[in-house]
Amino acid sequence: MTARLEFDPLLDDPATRVLVCCGSGGVGKTTTAAALALRAAERGRRVVVLTIDPARRLAQSLGLRELDNHPREVVVEGFEPKGELFAMMLDMRRTFDDMVLTHAGRDRADQILSNPFYQTISSSFSGTQEYMAMEKLGQLVAQDEWDLIVVDTPPSRSALDFLDAPQRLSTVLDGKFIRMLSAPARASGRGLLKIVGTGFSLFTRAVSTIVGGQLLQDASTFVQAFDSMFGGFRERAQRTYELLRSPGTGFVVVAAAEPDALREASYFVERLSAENMPLCGLVANRTHPVIATDLPAAKALAAADDLDRSGEAPLAAAVLRLHADRVAVADRERRLLARFTRAHPGVALVGVPALPADVHDLDGLREIGRRLAGE
Amino acid sequence: MTSWTEELTRARLHVVSGKGGTGKTTIAAALALALATGGRRVLLIEVEGRQSIAQLFDRAPLPYAEERIASAPGGGEVHALAIDAEAALLEYLAMFYNLGFAGRTLRKMGAIEFATTLAPGLRDVLLTGKVKECVNRTGSDGRHLYDAVVLDAPPTGRVVKFLDVTKAMADLAKVGPIKGQSEGVVRLLHSGDTAVHLVALLEEMPVRETLDAVAELDAADLRPGAVLVNRVNPVRLPARSVSVAAEGRVDATRVRAGLTAAGLDLDEFTLEGLVDETVEHAIRVQSEQEAMELLSESDLPTVELPELTDGVDVAALYELAEVLVAAGVR
Ligand SMILES: Nc1ncnc2c1ncn2[C@@H]1O[C@H](COP(=O)(O)OP(=O)(O)OP(=O)(O)O)[C@@H](O)[C@H]1O
Ligand SMILES: Nc1ncnc2c1ncn2[C@@H]1O[C@H](COP(=O)(O)OP(=O)(O)O)[C@@H](O)[C@H]1O
Ligand SMILES: [Mg+2]
Ligand SMILES: [Mg+2]
Numbered sequence: 001m002t003a004r005l006e007f008d009p010l011l012d013d014p015a016t017r018v019l020v021c022c023g024s025g026g027v028g029k030t031t032t033a034a035a036l037a038l039r040a041a042e043r044g045r046r047v048v049v050l051t052i053d054p055a056r057r058l059a060q061s062l063g064l065r066e067l068d069n070h071p072r073e074v075v076v077e078g079f080e081p082k083g084e085l086f087a088m089m090l091d092m093r094r095t096f097d098d099m100v101l102t103h104a105g106r107d108r109a110d111q112i113l114s115n116p117f118y119q120t121i122s123s124s125f126s127g128t129q130e131y132m133a134m135e136k137l138g139q140l141v142a143q144d145e146w147d148l149i150v151v152d153t154p155p156s157r158s159a160l161d162f163l164d165a166p167q168r169l170s171t172v173l174d175g176k177f178i179r180m181l182s183a184p185a186r187a188s189g190r191g192l193l194k195i196v197g198t199g200f201s202l203f204t205r206a207v208s209t210i211v212g213g214q215l216l217q218d219a220s221t222f223v224q225a226f227d228s229m230f231g232g233f234r235e236r237a238q239r240t241y242e243l244l245r246s247p248g249t250g251f252v253v254v255a256a257a258e259p260d261a262l263r264e265a266s267y268f269v270e271r272l273s274a275e276n277m278p279l280c281g282l283v284a285n286r287t288h289p290v291i292a293t294d295l296p297a298a299k300a301l302a303a304a305d306d307l308d309r310s311g312e313a314p315l316a317a318a319v320l321r322l323h324a325d326r327v328a329v330a331d332r333e334r335r336l337l338a339r340f341t342r343a344h345p346g347v348a349l350v351g352v353p354a355l356p357a358d359v360h361d362l363d364g365l366r367e368i369g370r371r372l373a374g375e
Numbered sequence: 376m377t378s379w380t381e382e383l384t385r386a387r388l389h390v391v392s393g394k395g396g397t398g399k400t401t402i403a404a405a406l407a408l409a410l411a412t413g414g415r416r417v418l419l420i421e422v423e424g425r426q427s428i429a430q431l432f433d434r435a436p437l438p439y440a441e442e443r444i445a446s447a448p449g450g451g452e453v454h455a456l457a458i459d460a461e462a463a464l465l466e467y468l469a470m471f472y473n474l475g476f477a478g479r480t481l482r483k484m485g486a487i488e489f490a491t492t493l494a495p496g497l498r499d500v501l502l503t504g505k506v507k508e509c510v511n512r513t514g515s516d517g518r519h520l521y522d523a524v525v526l527d528a529p530p531t532g533r534v535v536k537f538l539d540v541t542k543a544m545a546d547l548a549k550v551g552p553i554k555g556q557s558e559g560v561v562r563l564l565h566s567g568d569t570a571v572h573l574v575a576l577l578e579e580m581p582v583r584e585t586l587d588a589v590a591e592l593d594a595a596d597l598r599p600g601a602v603l604v605n606r607v608n609p610v611r612l613p614a615r616s617v618s619v620a621a622e623g624r625v626d627a628t629r630v631r632a633g634l635t636a637a638g639l640d641l642d643e644f645t646l647e648g649l650v651d652e653t654v655e656h657a658i659r660v661q662s663e664q665e666a667m668e669l670l671s672e673s674d675l676p677t678v679e680l681p682e683l684t685d686g687v688d689v690a691a692l693y694e695l696a697e698v699l700v701a702a703g704v705r
Contacts, residue, residue: 025395026580055580120495157395215494259686260396292648295641303637314613315626316633319649322611322656328684356658358579 002341005281005348007373010250011040011148017248018141019280020151022159024264027256028285028352030054031359031368033152034062034087036252038362039369040148041074041085048086048146050136052129052154057360062087069094071140079362086146092132096122099135099236103229112225117218127165129154131237134166138240159253159268163244163275166237250280255340257287257333257351262340269344281348283372284337288329289353297327350374379703380676383600386570388510388563389525391603392534393574394584398605400427401687402574402680403527404453405695406603409704411451412696415522418509419444419455422502423529428455432689439463441509445689447696454521456509460491463501496543500557503540507560510568531573531588538564538571539595570600575670577604577663582670589673601676604667608682610660612653617664620657625650678702 010016021033030051037049048071051059059065063074064087071086079085100118101109112118122128133154140149153162243249251272255265265282272279304320307313341349352371359368389410391403400421407419418441421428426436432444437457445453491498512520529537536542540560563569571592575585585602592599612620619625627650634641641649670677680698683691 056583057579155395290648291651292641292645294645295639295649299639303634303639306637307633310636313629313633313636315616316630316637318611318613318616319625319630319653320634320637321609323649323652325609325611325684326652326656332684332686356655357662360579 002345003281003348004374005283005350007036007039007350008043010280011036011043011045014147015248016148016250018137018149018151018243019250019252020137020153020162020244021252021254022153022162022268023254024159024261025155025157027254027261028283029155029254030058030152031365032252032254032283032285032352032372033150034058035359035365035368035372037085037087037148037150038081038365039373040150041081041083042366042369044082045148046084046146047148047150048088048140049150049152050088050090050133050140051152052090052133054089054152055358055360057358058365059089061361061365064089069098069136071146076362090129090133090136092129093123095132095136096128099233100229103232104225108225108228112222115218115222115225117215117222118226121169127161127169130156130162130165131169133162134237134240138236138243141243159264160271163271166241170234170237245275245277247278250278252280252283254283254285257284257336259336262336266340266343269347279347281350282340282344284333284349284351286354287333287337287351288326289351290323290327290330292323295323297324300324300327378676378678379601379699379705382567383570383676384703384705386568386600387519387521387523388506388569389523389600390528390534390538390569390571391525391574392528392531392571392588393603393605394532394576394581395530397574397576397581398680399530399574400431400527401692402572402603402605402695403525404428404431405680405692405699406572406704407453407523407525408445408447408451408692408696409699410523410525411445411447411453412449412700413447413705414450415447416451416520417447417453418521418524419453419527420458420506420509420524421456421527422458422460422506423527424457424459426457427527428457431687431692445692458502458505460498460501463505464491464497467501467504499537499543500540500560503538503560503564504556507563510563511559528571531584534571534588535591535595535597538597540564565596565598567598570598572600572603573675574603574605576606577666577670579666582666585670586673589675599673599675601678602670602673604670604677604679606682607679608659608663612657612660617657617660620653621661623654625653625657678704 010019019033019036021029021036023029030053033049033051034054037047041047049062050071051062051064054062054064061076063072063076069088069091071088074085074087097113100112104112130153133151137149137151140146153159156162156165253265253268255261269279269282300320301324304317304324307317307320337349337351341347350372352368355364355367359365389403389406391399391406393399393402404419407417411417419428428444429436432455434444437455439457439459439462441454441456443452444455447453506524506526509521510519510524514520528534540557544554544557573585573588575581589599610617627646630649630653631641631646634646678699680695683694685691
């Protein structure tokens with residue numbers, strides 16, 4: 001039997017220090033993160049929630065009007081939590097810049113920040129957002145001002161990206177190619193050159209014909225300036241990664257009751273277990289449970305057909321049909337979730353019904369929070 | 376609000392974008408089937424290296440080659456191609472440089488990924504270059520090999536960058552083979568032969584992204600095609616009942632009377648449940664109507680595609696294609 005995911009004990013436990021909400025795109029990670037943080041604050045904890053790309057109205061409801069990369073206390077009329085709630089939106093570019101500023105001297109930092117290649121990497125390389133989310137999490141932990149940090153993850157296709165992307169970015173920044181392409185003569189990878197032989201210099205030539213000499217020059221300057229601080233970068237990412245494995249951290253996997261989202265959730269659950277990372281459980285978001293549970297769909301449809309034939313009672317006919325639709329959706333969702341729990345019987349689960357409209361204010365978040373807690 | 380226009384009928388390259396997860400791949404496939412209906416030959420292309428087409432059509436991964444994957448009513452055929460940026464780069468380099476076996480080794484070592492990291496625009500230029508080649512290719516009779524090409528494109532957040540080859544070229548070499556090729560791509564993408572369709576859902580964020588994308592496309596002088604509203608749920612309530620019901624006012628006595636007339640004698644609890652379900656339905660319908668109104672600000676042809684409760688399999692693609700054909704797609 002699958003256990004029910006119980007959030008309140010988790011949120012109340014002072015040993016719970018970091019909750020990471022993961023899942024594939026659009027399933028409700030940001031909403032869940034915000035709702036959990038709000039609930040924890042109302043139950044008395046001092047909480048900060050790190051959101052990434054929240055829907056605009058949701059951001060506004062938390063008092064976030066712009067990216068300012070620092071947590072702000074949520075001050076909203078009528079909101080008087082027992083604890084405290086802080087919120088912020090990740091600004092990946094600023095986070096990256098700050099990181100460079102911390103690790104490099106002023107002059108060198110300026111040189112890096114103005115390098116076109118750095119600008120590309122820091123704003124559009126896939127993986128930067130994940131890396132910076134981890135970096136920011138590391139900073140929030142280090143600041144030690146909150147007793148619970150709830151983290152949202154970037155809207156990537158795959159939940160695994162959150163764990164893998166930082167590694168990918170480090171590999172590129174630290175890679176042999178970047179060294180060879182930018183300064184082949186200086187390259188230390190003699191063995192590598194031997195394997196690839198003349199193919200490599202051909203490749204370099206070809207690539208520079210395509211991308212142009214300027215870009216290679218920029219890349220080279222960047223690598224030279226960046227080299228000395230890279231160790232610091234990698235260590236930091238490594239430390240945050242370790243943090244994700246520590247006892248105070250828990251992962252909340254969010255999925256919609258749809259095949260793709262549940263498949264992603266499956267991969268992620270398996271990965272967490274392989275990495276010994278602590279999983280709290282699965283949130284099955286936006287489900288459509290039947291409310292009038294005693295009326296079977298077939299019976300409702302037959303009656304609706306009767307009414308339609310007689311032309312009487314169009315309202316009742318409509319009610320019967322929308323009920324039958326809902327039963328069909330709920331059945332499918334139940335089947336899909338059952339498939340997940342069969343494969344992962346040990347994973348605790350809680351379903352959160354779809355609210356009829358988007359969630360964009362504190363009341364909506366509070367409602368989601370209640371559902372998360374199984375109220 | 377109009378459906379498919381004459382202008383869209385003239386397009387030969389249909390680019391399908393939309394927020395992540397809204398149904399780009401599904402709708403691109405259905406659109407390919409719809410365009411092929413009646414005996415035409417259509418090519419469906421994907422560019423993100425995810426083998427989404429193969430998955431959707433429930434078959435083995437596609438090689439980097441065009442393959443026939445489906446027939447359409449009336450003797451039409453859909454072919455598919457998964458363009459792989461790395462293969463395209465190697466193919467391209469091989470045209471100008473003799474890389475020999477080194478090509479494969481470099482690929483294994485991640486050199487290609489590295490080159491495209493260095494110049495992200497490079498990947499896009501290679502992909503769109505290959506698309507153009509497919510669109511313009513002619514058979515021995517001098518006629519276009521494909522009557523239409525449908526591109527399952529990157530999501531709205533990236534699509535303008537992807538299609539704005541002129542910008543991408545600014546990062547690349549000012550001379551050389553790739554430059555010449557890209558000029559043809561720019562011509563195609565900015566011409567009446569190309570339409571960029573946007574898949575939307577009737578929810579806040581997808582609608583907002585759609586409108587943003589329309590503005591961005593306009594600014595980049597690319598032509599927005601149609602808005603394809605996906606996963607539309609049926610509206611069951613009579614129009615006049617929606618707004619009252621959304622406020623929580625459902626006449627339970629009247630519902631009860633109707634149910635009794637149909638021979639259903641339900642307990643109070645079930646009746647209350649039905650009323651609650653009705654209120655939720657009405658609120659959702661209302662918020663979807665608001666989303667629809669917002670979308671109509673884009674002033675683009677709009678086609679609605681139904682939510683398929685049993686999920687999407689190959690048969691469902693034909694069902695969606697029929698809806699598109701009925702809306703005038705040809
Ligand atoms: N009309 C529909 N009815 C029911 N389900 C649908 C419909 N359209 C799409 N889906 C489902 O929604 C999910 C996402 O669809 P799809 O993969 O086509 O989206 P996408 O926009 O290509 O996603 P990505 O951004 O990841 O490429 C799939 O599981 C698909 O089966
Ligand atoms: N349980 C729910 N009921 C209704 N709407 C929801 C629910 N959960 C999420 N949403 C809506 O779905 C959309 C996507 O949610 P979001 O949290 O931004 O997803 P993600 O962060 O995973 O991309 C938002 O518009 C949000 O308001
Ligand atoms: Mg989000
Ligand atoms: Mg897709």
